[in-house]
Amino acid sequence: DGGITQSPKYLFRKEGQNVTLSCEQNLNHDAMYWYRQDPGQGLRLIYYSQIVNDFQKGDIAEGYSVSREKKESFPLTVTSAQKNPTAFYLCASKELTVNNSPLHFGNGTRLTVT
Amino acid sequence: QKEVEQNSGPLSVPEGAIASLNCTYSDRGSQSFFWYRQYSGKSPELIMSIYSNGDKEDGRFTAQLNKASQYVSLLIRDSQPSDSATYLCAVNMGSSASKIIFGSGTRLSIRP
Numbered sequence: 019d020g021g022i023t024q025s026p027k028y029l030f031r032k033e034g035q036n037v038t039l040s041c042e043q044n045l046n047h048d049a050m051y052w053y054r055q056d057p058g059q060g061l062r063l064i065y066y067s068q069i070v071n072d073f074q075k076g077d078i079a080e081g082y083s084v085s086r087e088k089k090e091s092f093p094l095t096v097t098s099a100q101k102n103p104t105a106f107y108l109c110a111s112k113e114l115t116v117n118n119s120p121l122h123f124g125n126g127t128r129l130t131v132t
Numbered sequence: 133q134k135e136v137e138q139n140s141g142p143l144s145v146p147e148g149a150i151a152s153l154n155c156t157y158s159d160r161g162s163q164s165f166f167w168y169r170q171y172s173g174k175s176p177e178l179i180m181s182i183y184s185n186g187d188k189e190d191g192r193f194t195a196q197l198n199k200a201s202q203y204v205s206l207l208i209r210d211s212q213p214s215d216s217a218t219y220l221c222a223v224n225m226g227s228s229a230s231k232i233i234f235g236s237g238t239r240l241s242i243r244p
Contacts, residue, residue, distance in 0.1 A: 049230050060138070060220055060236035061176070068230045077233070108175055114230065118164040118183050121222070121232060123175040 020045045022124035024109050029129045031103075039094045039127045041109035048114040050092035051121065054078060055106040067092055068114060096129065103131045133158050136223050138235035146243055151208040153219050153238050158202070161226020165197060165204045168220040170237070176220055180206065211242045 022043045031037045043050065049068050053061040053076075063076030067086040081100025086092055096103045106128050110121040137156050145151040153167075164183050168176035182188045182195040182204065194207040204223075208215055221235040 051232070053234070058140075058239075061222075061234040063231070063233060066230060066232075074228070074231070076231075112230070112232070118181060118224070120166050120178045120181055121176075123177075126175050 022109055022111055022122060024107075024124035024127050026127060027125065029127055031129070031131050033131055034098045035131075036098060037096050037103075037129065037131075039096065039107055039109075039129070041092045041094065041124060042090055043092075043109075043111045043122075043124075044090060045111055045113075045122060046089070047111035047122070048089070049112045050086065051110040051112070052076075052082070052084065052092070052094045053108045053110065055108060055126075061108060064094065096131075103129060105129060134235075135159065135225065135233045136221055136235040138219075138221050138238050140236055141239040142241050143238055144241045144243055145211050147211060147213060149211055151211045151215065151240055151242070153206040153208075153221075153240065155204045155206075155221030155223075155235050156202055157204070157221075157223045159223070159226045160199075160202060162202075162223045163226060164224035165195070166222040166224075166232075167193075167195060167204075167206045168222060168234075170218045170220055172218075179219075208240075213242050213244065216240060216242045 051066040052064040065084045067073035109124045113119040170176040180195040218237040225231040
């Protein structure tokens with residue numbers, strides 16, 4: 019089955035450590051996205067990528083980094099510079115060749131930093 | 133001004149009634165609009181998409197778009213307890229064909 023896989027589902031880290039969240043898709047979608055969701059809030063865009071080796075900052079990119087070395091993969095690194103990293107992180111992908119195509123989401127990674 | 137705005141709710145609607153959810157956006161060049169439903173602790177799931185002015189119906193759901201007023205809404209007819217969730221409005225920004233921004237979501241509660 020085609021889909022988006024995020025791993026792990028739950029992640030615990032100590033403050034000051036960098037942590038990388040995995041996102042893999044086998045939908046052959048061109049664009050991939052990372053969103054952050056805090057309790058009771060909507061989704062805020064961290065980074066997005068339209069093509070391999072290229073990505074753009076979203077509204078809250080500070081303290082995060084990404085790479086897009088393969089079409090299928092878009093890992094997100096939460097660095098120690100991110101002041102409040104505890105949140106629910108959602109990866110999504112979208113087909114760009116089809117006009118007005120929607121986002122498809124993974125199941126999310128819940129990150130807790132103490 | 134936020135790029136995409138929604139009332140956070142909670143919106144409480146009796147079972148069987150119509151629930152009306154609203155969303156406004158700031159980028160007049162935006163072309164694509166989406167409604168997602170999100171249950172607590174889960175990822176969002178697509179309910180409706182709309183691109184042209186007017187109404188679009190799918191079962192109990194109707195999306196309405198008014199580009200002149202920069203307003204998009206979602207109506208849920210015959211509301212069921214299973215409709216209790218957070219509803220997220222998403223807009224494909226006109227400034228970038230790939231940039232998709234979400235509102236803060238409206239929490240809907242259907243009371244028996």
